[in-house]
Amino acid sequence: MNAPGADKTDTIREPGKRMLNTSADVGAGFAGTGCDPITLELIQGAMMAAVGEMEALIERTAMSPFIREKKDFHAGIYTGDGRLVATSALAGASGGLIEAVLDVFPRDTLREGDIYWYNDCYGSKGVVTHTPDQVFIIPVFSGAEIVAWVEGWAHFNDVGGMRPGSLSSDCTDIYQEGIIIPPVRLAREGVINDDLLRIFYRNSRFPEMIQGDVRALLAAVRLGQKRLKECAGRFRPEILTDAFNRLIDRTAGEARRRFGDVFQPGEYNAVEAVDSDGQGNGPFRLRYRLEVSPGRVLLDTSATDDQSPGPINFLMGPKVAAATLGDYLIAGDRRFMHNSGIADVVDETLLRPGSLLQPHFPAPLGYRGVTLMRHISACLGLVARATGGQSNASHSAYVIYYVRGKADDGSYFLMSDGVGVGYGARPYADGNDAIYLPANENYPCEFVEHVYPMRVLRYEINPDTGGAGRWRGGCGVIREIEVLAPEAMLSVRIDSIVTPPWGVNGGMAALPGGCVINPGMTNERVVPGISDGTMVYRGDIIRIMTGGGGGWGHPYDREAERVLEDVLGGFLTRPRAEADYGVVFTADGRSIDAAATAARRAVRPPTRLFHQGQYQDELE
């Protein structure tokens, strides 16, 4: 870690000794070896355009609902030596994606037109973190040299394993989570090895669907390869490589600068808990200690609990935590590409083998999403500690449930329905209501009813789940589904019920979600938050409720008008508005009694940095 203020981006400034450009061609390079500042912007634009084009192709042609409606995919471009240059997604910056190929296939054996493929979590050292995610990679050659790599990544619907959808909280090892593809050479010099694909399709319960997905991904990476070759021709390979390095350095420099602004030398702690592993164990705690000293930043996660028997283990790559912090700090500033530079903020991350974050093979990994979301929250907690609460509040983990069964016409169905949650309030805005993840979309009810033997009865905001605050936490969602098939098996994944997401700087914790079958009826049943194997029958009603995000700032500082708007809109109930926000309504509840509100708010309950059940200074 450099000392704050050492901005590496200074290196892109060049002495003005070059000749005036001799061509009006937009793409022409300059004489000399380095990439000048103008060309750098052109290459950044070209890379973002290539990523956008590849992703549009995947989005429009893939078949797994995970990809086509929930948009669980991305594309990426890497330097010749395997560092991420450009992607749109949260993922990818943690490193190792290309090395996983090179570990098996030495660089000098690769040829133009080769395509590589894997989903092997342990084999890739945590590049892939659960088996349904497939990675397709093409090396881009210029002459004999690899100037870049192109990657396409997507979550396929079913790759075999214990249950339809391949993920289940009942899994006890990774072999139950679907077929494992180690890094393989899917194509040699442009010729696809169909036998590999036949094995893969034969292991899926929905082979036509994943066949469509493979075709979409292959078309996308080949498109990316074409674009990168065009770029190498337009700018010259050495200019391209130089530009890639500068784009990474630029992001790294900015991330380090911002890191230095946030984290003064010192030690910061954060603790997060996953409720359960779905097999009766838990809660499991992540314990982070960030040590910032001049010239060195160390993140020690080794006090994290041991790995779980159930599938909430999160096999974390060595740079994942650093990338999470960098991503938060860059915060989508479009001048800085999302690339491996964001992970440059931490020099070393300690991961303890045998812990929840570094499980021993073959521990199951399918539900690592809940742990990933707690990991992100732990990073926010570190920022909160370092800034006295000038960070986002915590969020619930995105929720997913599966309904699997046989329809009346005898066909098997698998509905994997992701449901949004509330995100944490920010120092400048409310938390977002009802969000799953970037670029992940819901299934429209009119889609669900066309495709599955299900009827959606309610789809609404889960009121009061957003933590109270000057800025309110986002609210979760209620989704209620009636089963129209004779019988089906339900699997749910709802975390943060036991330990709801914290509020910060005076903001209060969120309220949790849950799952109930036949709510309010005589045959009502509560389903555990992380569970599988629950049988449901025709006419049963499944109610999925998701939790919210924490609040930010003292609730009494929220304008009474906003509180009223939330009550009238259905985000907040009147009793919670009165209790948490100290507002007093007129008798009809349609407006605020300003004098009574001012009187009540004159006496402010004391707060501390965090709120999680109660106000507290540390996360525990």
Next chain:
Amino acid sequence: MSAEVRDLRNAVIGVDTGGTFTDVTLLDLASGQVWNAKTPSTPDDPSRGFADGVAKVLEISGVPASAVARVLHGTTVATNLILENKGPKTGMLVTDGFKFVVEIGRQDVPRGENLHAWVKPRRPIRPQHIWQIRGRIDHKGRELHPLDEAAIRQAADAMVAAGIVAVSIVFLHSYASSVHERRAAEILREVAPEILVTLSSDVMPVFREYERSMTANLNAYVMAAVSTYVARLEDRVRDLGIRSPLMLMKSSGGVTSVRTVRQRPVETALSGPAAGGVGANFVGSSAGETNMIGIDIGGTSADISLIYNGELGLTDHGRIGDWPIGLPMVDIATIGAGGGSIARLSSSGILTVGPESAGAAPGPVCYGRGGIEPTVTDAHLVLGHLPPYLLGGSFRLDLEAATDAIRTRIAQPLGMSVERAAQGILRIADNSMVGALRIVSVERGFDPRDFALVPFGGAGPLHGGSLARAMGMRRILVPPAPGVLSALGLLASNLKAEFARTCVQRSDSPDLAILGEVFRNLESAAIKWLDDEQVPADARTLRRVASLRYQNQGFELSVTWQGDSVDAAAFAATIEDFHVTHERIYSFAQRDTIVEITTIRVDAVGTFPRPRLSELAPAGNIREAVTDTVSMVVDDARVEAPVYNRDLLGAGAEIAGPCLVVQLDSTVLLLPGQVGVVQRLGALLVTDTTV
């Protein structure tokens, strides 16, 4: 003008309201003569600028109001209301349990946005103005629960009490049966006749409830303002003594009567850009081109559209601001790069151009109106791409100030010459535009080299040469009056309406009887519309369109229905056309996979006689058209380049780059290696000998 032409009501007027100026064009259909007028736009009441412009063009042309056959208009009233979130209090009736469909949206943070920093945009309709009504239709149109009519009456009373101006009714699966929506509308009109009503099944009977809701909501949201606006326009037109119909441009590139626009005002959301696309198509086809890419570069943004086989490309996946609109609209890529785009160097050395714009005020540094940050226009001036004056010499540009701004803010910090910095600014701006040009061409499976570039808007012809070269396009067609092409597009547009409905059918077991019935129903609606618009029989065209996808895909492609009837052969031919289209766009087809039809559409067109522009006189000695020279940066050096006055260039005149061609509303830049020939109808066809 001859008297008999006026008596024949042979004049048509196009009025394009832009952010700064209102452009008005009058065309004499008999002679092909065109008059242009420009007046300042009046955003507080755009109908004033409209009337001023029409009065002005009547005055300069000497055409009496009684000779006007029709007035065509492109408007931004709906667009601005949506983008600025300034609509009135609007309500919604929804299926019980689904009050939050628009609030939840697709539960996503848009791709490319940051999970932590993105802020969900505020919806045009607040949740407290949404009423839930019991009653349920399933996806096949069958009633599961009857409509709760008492609840609708209560909601109507509550809406009146809340001061709701307009309401949209969106019930689940209303594309399959609109019975409940229609009944609810009846009750609303009975209880609260003053409230404007939009039915989702009228506006967009297509599945996916969020997109349908948003389209219906935006329709309701702009309804009052658009109705008031068109009523004012009709008054203004009448006050000017014009007795002929007023028609408005829709997002799909056709015009329609005021009557239709009142019911479906959201269809005008892309009115302005659509007119530009139609104008590009008209000018191009007049010069014999069938495949064109139009790029309209103004002060703040660039709009790009594609024309293939003489038809303007449409999409069902358009957006206005943050919101999806699932109606067919011109497939336009818009980027924040134009003549006023500001070039800025960040503290860490990153040079960006746009999206911030100096706009009309303060404008570029060289305008001398207080702008201090260099813009794309300043870079052009420094490089000699603009003469030091505009608008026929009436407006001087401050070269020294532009040079200073680029030197101190860009060139010196980067350690480069002013010229190189200026070239860099233009290359970055061009690069953004090239990205957008690729979206409408390469990403849609078209090879741009098979297309001619039609640059227009004030700044289009300055960038056309370098953009075409970067795209490998050999031909550039500069319209006669690039700055007012949208107004010309209005004059060249036809009546058009689209009627779509979701009707899911699979290629392995299609129910052709149902498909045929839905097509017939859509055609009946289309014919009724043509009747209402009084389109004569010989001017009518109907076209069937189907949206298809491979089973399990989530994104449809639209292809023309292959045949005159709905039978097995036409179905198979349509499926085959889908395979071919999929392969063209995505590089692969899957003939082993089941294909699904999701939505079918009938497009109705009422064709107006095609306008004929007057021909230019043959060119004389082109030296006489040279009015000046500029010092232009070309190939590492400054050269003296001629400046031609476009008004003095006759048909057949041939000019070679480097040179400038100046005219009142634009400046054309020809690069070395580009040769321009003036066409009979006034367009300048530039051929690039280096491509």
